[in-house]
Amino acid sequence: MTIIRTLAAAGVAAAAMPAGAQEARTSMEPPMTVSPALDRATRDTLLGEVWQDEQLSQRDRGLVTIAALVARNQTAGLDEYVGRALDAGVEPSEISETLYHLAYYAGWQNAMAAEPVVAEVFASRDIGADAMPAVDPSDMLPLDDEAEAQRQSNVQSQYGDVSQGVVNATEQLLFRDLWLRPALAARDRSMVTVAALIAGGHTEQITFHLGRAMDNGLTKPEASAMLHHLAFYAGWPNIFSAMPVAKDVFESRAN
Amino acid sequence: MTIIRTLAAAGVAAAAMPAGAQEARTSMEPPMTVSPALDRATRDTLLGEVWQDEQLSQRDRGLVTIAALVARNQTAGLDEYVGRALDAGVEPSEISETLYHLAYYAGWQNAMAAEPVVAEVFASRDIGADAMPAVDPSDMLPLDDEAEAQRQSNVQSQYGDVSQGVVNATEQLLFRDLWLRPALAARDRSMVTVAALIAGGHTEQITFHLGRAMDNGLTKPEASAMLHHLAFYAGWPNIFSAMPVAKDVFESRAN
Amino acid sequence: MTIIRTLAAAGVAAAAMPAGAQEARTSMEPPMTVSPALDRATRDTLLGEVWQDEQLSQRDRGLVTIAALVARNQTAGLDEYVGRALDAGVEPSEISETLYHLAYYAGWQNAMAAEPVVAEVFASRDIGADAMPAVDPSDMLPLDDEAEAQRQSNVQSQYGDVSQGVVNATEQLLFRDLWLRPALAARDRSMVTVAALIAGGHTEQITFHLGRAMDNGLTKPEASAMLHHLAFYAGWPNIFSAMPVAKDVFESRAN
Numbered sequence: 183m184t185i186i187r188t189l190a191a192a193g194v195a196a197a198a199m200p201a202g203a204q205e206a207r208t209s210m211e212p213p214m215t216v217s218p219a220l221d222r223a224t225r226d227t228l229l230g231e232v233w234q235d236e237q238l239s240q241r242d243r244g245l246v247t248i249a250a251l252v253a254r255n256q257t258a259g260l261d262e263y264v265g266r267a268l269d270a271g272v273e274p275s276e277i278s279e280t281l282y283h284l285a286y287y288a289g290w291q292n293a294m295a296a297e298p299v300v301a302e303v304f305a306s307r308d309i310g311a312d313a314m315p316a317v318d319p320s321d322m323l324p325l326d327d328e329a330e331a332q333r334q335s336n337v338q339s340q341y342g343d344v345s346q347g348v349v350n351a352t353e354q355l356l357f358r359d360l361w362l363r364p365a366l367a368a369r370d371r372s373m374v375t376v377a378a379l380i381a382g383g384h385t386e387q388i389t390f391h392l393g394r395a396m397d398n399g400l401t402k403p404e405a406s407a408m409l410h411h412l413a414f415y416a417g418w419p420n421i422f423s424a425m426p427v428a429k430d431v432f433e434s435r436a437n
Numbered sequence: 438m439t440i441i442r443t444l445a446a447a448g449v450a451a452a453a454m455p456a457g458a459q460e461a462r463t464s465m466e467p468p469m470t471v472s473p474a475l476d477r478a479t480r481d482t483l484l485g486e487v488w489q490d491e492q493l494s495q496r497d498r499g500l501v502t503i504a505a506l507v508a509r510n511q512t513a514g515l516d517e518y519v520g521r522a523l524d525a526g527v528e529p530s531e532i533s534e535t536l537y538h539l540a541y542y543a544g545w546q547n548a549m550a551a552e553p554v555v556a557e558v559f560a561s562r563d564i565g566a567d568a569m570p571a572v573d574p575s576d577m578l579p580l581d582d583e584a585e586a587q588r589q590s591n592v593q594s595q596y597g598d599v600s601q602g603v604v605n606a607t608e609q610l611l612f613r614d615l616w617l618r619p620a621l622a623a624r625d626r627s628m629v630t631v632a633a634l635i636a637g638g639h640t641e642q643i644t645f646h647l648g649r650a651m652d653n654g655l656t657k658p659e660a661s662a663m664l665h666h667l668a669f670y671a672g673w674p675n676i677f678s679a680m681p682v683a684k685d686v687f688e689s690r691a692n
Numbered sequence: 693m694t695i696i697r698t699l700a701a702a703g704v705a706a707a708a709m710p711a712g713a714q715e716a717r718t719s720m721e722p723p724m725t726v727s728p729a730l731d732r733a734t735r736d737t738l739l740g741e742v743w744q745d746e747q748l749s750q751r752d753r754g755l756v757t758i759a760a761l762v763a764r765n766q767t768a769g770l771d772e773y774v775g776r777a778l779d780a781g782v783e784p785s786e787i788s789e790t791l792y793h794l795a796y797y798a799g800w801q802n803a804m805a806a807e808p809v810v811a812e813v814f815a816s817r818d819i820g821a822d823a824m825p826a827v828d829p830s831d832m833l834p835l836d837d838e839a840e841a842q843r844q845s846n847v848q849s850q851y852g853d854v855s856q857g858v859v860n861a862t863e864q865l866l867f868r869d870l871w872l873r874p875a876l877a878a879r880d881r882s883m884v885t886v887a888a889l890i891a892g893g894h895t896e897q898i899t900f901h902l903g904r905a906m907d908n909g910l911t912k913p914e915a916s917a918m919l920h921h922l923a924f925y926a927g928w929p930n931i932f933s934a935m936p937v938a939k940d941v942f943e944s945r946a947n
Contacts, residue, residue, distance in 0.1 A: 291670065297475070300471045314472065340680075344664070383638065
């Protein structure tokens, strides 16, 4: 809704908008523009320059933006960004899986609040239940048993006495199930995780997951562009808290 | 709303739902399930296993979940969780007092935004104003004068020059009033405080309040189960930021 | 809405409320008061004592509160606080510019979600587009070239290898454009920045911006009063994380 309003104010033809938005535009007066500067920056800087920067694909920007909004519990504008993601080639199943993933990494109700918004967009595009990932996929991704045993052993020795429930759930629900689900490629799953961590200000977890993302194929130029992209959606303070952590990750991998 | 949808999708009989929800279910098409995996995990893992784990009572889980959602400013699903809390034996007055407490510990508008949602649930169950805690209770809990004088003296010497207004308000509004109100037992008040701190990512304050919670009767198994419970509602990153702090608190009390 | 309800419950005459609110009050039953203690504290402590404390003007409190709510993505009650800000003398153009500023410092969708709420308030007061700041003002504030060159050089050498996009955007969009826009005085722009940082828990950025705010004319008593004010809107944990940072800033400037 919020992007559409901006585009409309900027003179984008109604025909270029999704059907629901057109209807909304013709059935009510255009709302007042509270900040013409914000409208112009949305159109020219954010959607114009940042989204068009090819260092990170529009498809990736779609997933990253959805992750940022869900992590920040922001449903305003989420419908438009889900539409942009779909237009840029993100599969509906990838959006579905991103929500499920973020239930664990951003909080259950963040995913639950986003679900009806996404359902609306899917319905308006005739995307049906058959396009959603299976509950129990038959083709789970392979597990690196040794690495996982090592990770689990570290966490068990560190936190087994603190909360065995957390330790068990982390192993069984996350690393032996969620991360192996094939509806999101490992690189994309890592990318939305890092985006959610940056957007939520969880700097302490960025080191592990940014390293994992790069192991999974996210390039340094893509990670750099993601920081630039997220400066807008997560706000500058979150990005400047993430920058020193990213710097350490980049430097340690260069050596 | 979000839990109900999930339960309905999972085939729970409409008769088991609150009246308002039944109506909603019969007057509109069941919405599309965007993530069948999320629905299944909500039903089987979260409501099925985690909520049924007896290490923390369902009554406590009700209060802890309300605290987490209010701390995260999440009104989506709050109505259902208030209903679950009431069903599990939480008193309406305890929910009222939790909101008031969280105005101070999570932000004023977090409580204000939650209030109308809770009011709806109370109204649907014929819970009236007479069930709410008094503005000025006549039976305030006893104050440990010496401990409070020590706390205040520490804060005064540390922060009196920074903001006397904060120092005074902390003493007069929080420790000589809010914490003494009898509508929440000291243990429960500490429990919702710790839940709000974990859910809001306020790791710096967890040491003081988790220690206080255990002084007030929260057991280590309960605190461990609360971390497990909150992993879902606050997201894994918040829990893994809280774990080292909880570890220190547990270890320092064991010695 | 939430303030109005409280005032109404407290017996404030409907005539004292904005027109829209009166209508709402007469067309429906007064909702139940879930927490009479919260209502009383809102009226007597927060609006009564804190807002009336002259150490920080009501005008500044209006801007600070808007910044806190937008930074926390809280649209509930935002309309009332925008009204209070206008009543206290904040210019509509200053509110517009605060939203634009917070798009960068709190996250784009925080500003986008606030915009329609502010638009409603402006419309109800016949505040039109002509009162909004120009997209490209002709009278930009002067830039301290040397200080900016130094800042940019520091950031370039530290983070140029991490994300040149972030480094460039920080210089071009923020320090050579946003901060020079005349619709907010430098002191006010710094004040809403610091308020947003405190309200969002971004302690790492407070040192730089609180120092800058004081360079720009925010006094220590005003900063102290802002901490007191924000304890309520950001919650006590955020304030107690900000206090040691503020203490360091105050002490380093006293020497």
